[in-house]
Amino acid sequence: MGDQRDGRDAMMFDGVVRIEELVSREGLAELCKSFHTLFGIGVRLYSIEGGLLAAATSDQQLCAEIGKSKEGHRVCAATVAAVAARDPDATGELVCACFSGAVYTVACIDYDGRRVGRLILGPYVPVRTQEDFSRLSQTVPELEVEVARTLLAKIPHAKSDTIKRICAHLRSTLDLILFSGHRAHMASTMHLASVRESYRELADKNERLQEAFDRLKELDRLKSQFLATVSHELRTPLTSIIGYSEMLVEGLAGEMKPDQIEFAKTIHDKGEQLVRLITGLLDLGKLESGTMHVSIHDTRIEPILADVVSTMTPAALKKGVRLELRLDREEELPGLRADSERLRQVLVNLVDNAIKFTPSGGEVTLRADVASIDDAGSEVFQDGLSVLAPTQLPVEIRVADTGIGIPPAERKRVFDAFYQVDSSSTREHGGAGLGLAIVKRLVDAHAGSVRIEDGAHRGTVFVVSLPQGGPGLHE
């Protein structure tokens, strides 16, 4: 019956076993040879189709003499063919006599209840049988009986019990060899199937993961798109609010009382604040989705620092904080590979932050130098430093303030978006906690790092570390 389980039948493990597929012919030949050496009787192994798989025999002189006669040769060949064709019945063994007086034992090789081949032992002369040379004399009359007797004596003699035992031993040895071969064959079949099955499972899982990943990527894209659209839509009316409130303050719509001017100024300031927040959100969204364009080129840090200081000086003056740029190096700082506009944004954010959290009368200092190998705070100190250290040390820009400081436990988290060390500070100092998150992502985009220096006596020191712009770097 054609079973419906196509392709699964291999797992039934009920296929017909073939000797030659489980044991090598060389191995079978060795087995035959060792039996032949031990008992002196020829051994031949045949496959189920009757093909000779292995044999170990010795040439018998009597056979050679018979072969010299034409008739002897013919009858000998016929006998051999007849013996090879005989199939033992269910009992498994039968004895075939040759006209020379010698005999052969034919035995079946069964495995797992099925016939898989045959073996032939012989020729040998059964002990205690009356010598009868009549058939030999008839077939090969030229062979003298005395010579025949001498030659027959040279063929191994054995009791039928002995032959039975040899035969049983050979069959059980073969059975064990076939069993071991079959077991190894089944194990490797199962092993291969298991590996295939596991591979199939993994491939399925990968496909599902890929689908989920693609869906998430699409969602992320939609989110960024949404953010961009909403930000744009928010900015358009805000521009009007800011513009009209500015016009009101400037008296373009007629004179206003001082209170009214104050109110209009507040509307204007809060509008500006909202624009900054929205711009920050947009930047963060772009940085996270990797769509923020950072245009890297050869840059010098000094003009950027000077620009940042001049930009932020009014805010510092307003707060009563001293803002200072200190470049203690005698020679120029090495060039950088950076987007100068983004770098400026990073430093403006950090300085703005520093001023915000520094009380009146305090100080914000901006410094830049090449990192020192001796600098214990530098991140270049790592395992395997001597191998891993870059050939050029990074340029470090420090923004130090004398403000309220950041507790050590919080130092890692301040770079998370929307994170505030103390939520009450939001109300006191304003801001949505986006500045440092943007700083971190922008510095990352420059293959640099930003950290808060340990061991500051008071206030906070932010360190922006940027790789030097050596030849071939960041190409």
Place this chain on the structure above:
Amino acid sequence: MQINFGGREIALKLVYYGPALSGKTTNLRSLHELTIDGSRGRLMTLETKDDRTLFFDMLPLAFRAEPDKSGHAGMTLRIKIFTVPGQVTHASTRRLVLQGADGVAFIADSQIGETEHNAASFLDLRQNLKELGVVLKDLPVVIQFNKRDLAKIRSEQEIETLARRGKEPVYSAVAVRGEGVLETFFGLLSIAWRRLDAQHHLADMLGIASGDLLPMAAKQLGLTVAVPTLLASSVGGSLERYSAAGP
């Protein structure tokens, strides 16, 4: 099941399933020891060095029907009993061994602490069958509660109560001592045979009466105990239920 008309053979596959260390291999070893050469072949085990089943164990049995009246050789019923590796990590191997099974003996561990593992393994069986496109309720299944000789086991009464409410025949066993092993095997063979005979008329093919297979098998395995006695030791579950043609 595979039928080979040319070779006059019918081949069945029975699978012993269950959680790790519940005694699946021990069942096969005992079955091997309790039966005589001739009808059963060499027990094939594929184990790791700490005696855990690596891929499967396999015990081949072969029952030969008498020649028919016209002297043609009888058909041979070849049964291969497999065990699966119980450890959770061998999930794909379990599914492969389960492929093409004609019946399952679920070997549960009677220890109270193993209850969850039994349940997890049974669900695993159901899931693996599902993935092979087989519905559990359509497959002949018997359950054996093994290790009845240990302390802290689920009580006889509890098992009986549950067995009466359940669908599958349930057997108690101490496989290491050979107790309940033949009962479980004949219980499974009985329901698997009923199912397959009803679907494919195997008895006609073998040239025997439907009811003669089990006594024939018992005789050729050299058993002295009568088949009805073996079958009577199950609790709950209706063997008759499986005589229906199935799905």
